[in-house]
Amino acid sequence: MSSSKPPLLSNATRDLAGFAAQLRYEDLPAEVIDSMKSSLLDSIGCCLYGVTLPWTQRVQAMVQAEQAAPMASIFGSGQRTSIANAVLVNGTAGHAFELDDIHKESIVHAGSIAVPIALAYAERDGGWHGRDLLTVMTAGYEIGTRVGNAATMSLFYRGFHPQGTSGVFVAAASAAKALGLDANRFLHALGIAGSQAGGLMAAQEGAMVKRFHAGRAAQSGVYAAELAGRDFTGIEDVLEAAYGGYLSSYSDQPNAARLTDNLGTVWETAKVGYKPHASVTSIHAALDALVHIMRDHDLSAEDIATVRVGVSNMTYVHCAWEYKAQGVTAAQMNLYYGLAVIAHDGVAFVDQYRQDRLAEPRLLNLIGRIEAYIDPEIERMGPPYRHAAVVTVVTRDGRELLHRELNRRGSPENPIGRQDVEYKFRNVVDACLSKQEVDRVIALVDQVEKLQDVSELINLLAAPYR
Structure with a gap:
């Protein structure tokens, strides 16, 4: 069955892909850079603590049994695996304890997806500037949250978990940007990712699998971008297709205009909030x-x-x-x-x-x-x-x-400061890193946009816990 109906928003997927493919660090406003630095520290803390938890360790055991080519680290383990498997574990870790950042309108926790992907590619490639890291993160955050905005709360009411559904677009955009895909291949990365969206909200009532939604979204996004880089094709109008597209399938009341509203002028990335409580x-x-x-x-x-x-x-x-x-x-x-x-x-x-x-x-x-x-x-x-x-x-x-x-503490409307994010980080990773290592991670993130190479930061996260 195909549809003769017009698209929900003509060329929306193509427009988002073109924007992200051309995005440069120099395009990022100061408020976006500041937000991404806070999110980087917060997400690292979530991942480092999350790796210690039993549900993440089960995923890690499965991955290590595969003995994939060692390209990127599983945080806190001293072990390396493929890019796709590393982000599966580290993404699961990032969402493992309801601590990860949140974009309210999209209901997406982008940090637990974008940060593991950016760091995995940075480790594989070597020589990434800190600005590269922030730009890749921003591409993932901006595209994925806009997709979630357009899906509206209808997606959630239908029983889908935004982290596993809209989250694949965070992942695909992060990975495509990390790979330096041109606009056309970037478009296909999004088109491939859309067919891999999944995650059911019934998981909230007692199942480990809710944590896995973030890791699986991250892995799916990596697969999508890697395939697109090899000229594998996806659905070119995946977001706006009137039949079988992401919005038309996952949402009863999509708002397609939110995909590109003020794109490049109003940054969804700057609207991220943080969690002072370890709960939904x-x-x-x-x-x-x-x-x-x-x-x-x-x-x-x-x-x-x-x-x-x-x-x-x-x-x-x-x-x-x-x-x-x-x-x-x-x-x-x-x-x-x-x-x-x-x-x-x-x-x-x-x-x-x-x-x-x-x-x-x-x-x-x-x-x-x-x-x-x-x-x-x-x-x-x-x-x-x-x-x-x-x-x-x-x-x-x-x-x-x-x-x-009216506005929870940690939301953009009632924000917590960088010092509060740092306080949370110190408490979360207290059992994972030494005080000297904690101080060093904080210092590196604080000056990340000035780092010529992010390898020292990656090495601190990759080392086995002592």
């Missing part, structure tokens, strides 16, 4: 609101009688399902568990999502006294406020305390 982004505003109430009123968990939390329909569907101790993934995706650990610990970071905490009786007791609902006022504000939350705590002495949080 959709619940962060609610966690922030509860922190605010407890801090301002000097409450402990024992003071709380009940909690009511109003959220968007998106967050309710995504995160307000009945909590069961099904595993770390499920806990990190669940609104009730996140609120419970905030109430008891004051934070929701790495230690709060240990396996031995997931069925803790005091947490389960409080979860039973938390109610979530769809807040009509938040709904009326539309998609830009889908992360907003209003939290009401009723204390045991009868007080009713309310706080509304």
Whole structure:
């Protein structure tokens, strides 16, 4: 079956490919460079910690058993494998603990895909300038987030995970830029990647495979770019095709105009946010609101009688399902568990999502006294406020305390600074690198645009943990 309908947006895929293929470091505004440097440090931390986790280690064991040609490092292992296999492991690691950066509109965590790809090619080639690294990352971020924007939240509501679906375009664009593909081959890289998009949201309720979506997207993007470089062809109108295209297949309500809106003028790459909590982004505003109430009123968990939390329909569907101790993934995706650990610990970071905490009786007791609902006022504000939350705590002495949080801490609207990203990095990699190594990675990233060669940075990430 073919379609006689007109394309959703004529030449959209070609226009994006041409833009990314011609992109130079000199084209990047200062705000984009600054964003990419923060994302580089944040993503490295996510990857280094993620490699230590059991689900990533299972993927690594499979890859190492293949004994592929050693071209790029598996972070923290001292082991090398093919480009495609290295990004499979390192991408999985980057998304392994709900810590990776987030672009709100697209619902894509580009760092866990673009950074492993850029570093893998830099290692294979040798001699990459730090500016090359930032340019490759930007190509991936800008193309992939625009694809996610155009797919709209409809893609998510249909049950697809944006990281595995729109994420392949982050990957293909990063790899195509790393390979220096011309505009036509770049177009085919995107066209090949679109046929490899996949990832189901049911994975959020207890499966390891959610982490794998980022790694698999990264690997698929590498395959797409490598094939395009060999003149293998893809769907030339993959994004805008009215029948069987990415947007027409994955989204009931695509907004194709978002693919190229103000391309090269308004940078989606500069709209990336970071995660101070080790959980799904959709619940962060609610966690922030509860922190605010407890801090301002000097409450402990024992003071709380009940909690009511109003959220968007998106967050309710995504995160307000009945909590069961099904595993770390499920806990990190669940609104009730996140609120419970905030109430008891004051934070929701790495230690709060240990396996031995997931069925803790005091947490389960409080979860039973938390109610979530769809807040009509938040709904009326539309998609830009889908992360907003209003939290009401009723204390045991009868007080009713309310706080509304429209923009989560770490979002572009309520940003955290580079020093906060560095603080998070130090905490995440504390068990992975020595203090001297941590300091050196931070220093190298801080001056990455001035580095004549990024090999020292790669070597620090590649060395086996001691």
